[in-house]
């Protein structure tokens with residue numbers, strides 16, 4: 001507590017408290033930006049299972065105050081140029097000096113002083129512009145518009161191609177990188193939708209084509225991911241998860257399919273993002289803390305766009321609401337439609353990810369159902385395409401052919417399957433209103 005107050009007092013002394021009301025700094029934002037004791041305590045409290053390798057790595061290196069800590073890494077905010085439709089072609093460069101016009105993200109004084117509005121605006125820009133991880137094989141997707149489409153990269157007149165950016169590296173060369181939007185945005189008839197998973201992005205296919213050797217076990221694992229799935233953690237690539245929907249991230253009480261991180265507040269989300277970038281950059285650089293916090297604030301604002309209305313009385317959706325309260329709300333509790341994690345055997349879905357030595361906690365998190373109808377692949381492994389498949393009892397049958405990962409039964413999460421066909425239809429109407 002003393003160090004929190006000290007950090008606020010220091011910033012007040014710098015004149016931060018005298019800012020205009022539109023950019024009044026918020027204490028928790030200042031603490032995340034400027035107080036490593038606060039960040040350490042947030043990290044420790046948010047890690048659900050301190051013994052998995054995700055937690056161990058962070059506990060060892062994050063805000064420890066010791067030599068070799070990630071806090072001592074150089075801050076990385078390199079100049080970038082987004083890949084655009086006009087750049088696609090057989091000679092699209094994988095690596096070259098960056099063209100003129102390459103710019104780093106501008107970080108304003110207001111952002112550094114904890115103005116929520118300035119940070120959120122920075123996060124919105126960073127979402128399509130900050131290089132999270134290099135992707136040299138991405139050059140295969142730049143050969144033509146159809147190659148980009150084959151690997152599931154989106155195309156948008158403003159944001160560019162699949163959120164890929166050429167990034168200036170320390171040696172002056174430029175390399176292709178992914179941004180958050182490569183995986184976490186989707187092309188829709190109304191334009192690019194931030195937060196929806198890019199269920200077409202086939203990273204495994206791209207990596208496999210670049211590697212060539214189809215007999216290699218890792219290449220086979222990559223090919224088995226399929227669109228909208230990847231393995232962010234295990235060395236053998238055998239624990240793929242679907243890309244989640246980030247629009248309701250503010251309502252997720254736990255982050256990552258296996259509830260690795262409790263989202264206590266905006267700081268735990270910012271730490272999740274900051275440490276993701278550090279590990280994606282092989283622990284040699286760290287992002288500006290304003291970028292990680294800005295991304296967290298921006299992502300938490302996406303839920304503002306989700307519907308928030310009660311179904312009209314005496315409609316099927318209203319009946320579905322009543323059924324939901326009986327059969328579902330104990331786990332998916334309103335208003336977040338989320339809740340504490342559930343033991344793997346209770347939900348009964350594929351256990352591999354939940355037991356993962358990298359991220360596992362022995363449980364699956366209860367995903368928020370806000371916006372669920374537009375989400376696309378369902379369940380942590382993306383094994384079902386949509387809500388009608390999920391609430392079709394035929395999916396428990398060995399002859400089922402509607403799963404996304406190949407023929408066969410898709411077991412688990414049998415809640416609601418016992419209802420009559422009429423009741424299930426009413427339940428779906430209610431889910432579509434969330």
Ligand code: HEC
Nearest residue numbers: 132178179180182183241242243244252255256257273295
């Ligand atoms: C290569 C694809 C990819 C990129 C790039 C990527 N993510 Fe993700 N993201 C994923 C996947 C896959 C998961 C699911 C991980 C899990 O469940 O263990 C995920 C999970 C998350 C989560 C947890 C959400 C939840 O519902 O639990 C957040 C927050 C997040 N990503 C934010 C970001 C941000 C911010 C960036 C950019 C700095 C980013 N991601 C870049 C693929 C990606």
Ligand code: HEC
Nearest residue numbers: 327328331342347349364365366367372378379380415416
């Ligand atoms: C015992 C707790 C529990 C109950 C009861 C429950 N759920 Fe779930 N639900 C979960 C968990 C845990 C998951 C995530 C499972 C996974 O990813 O493997 C989930 C996932 C879902 C999903 C997929 C969301 C996504 O993003 O993939 C939907 C839809 C869903 N539940 C709807 C319902 C409905 C409707 C009911 C009532 C008929 C219900 N649930 C009852 C725990 C529960």
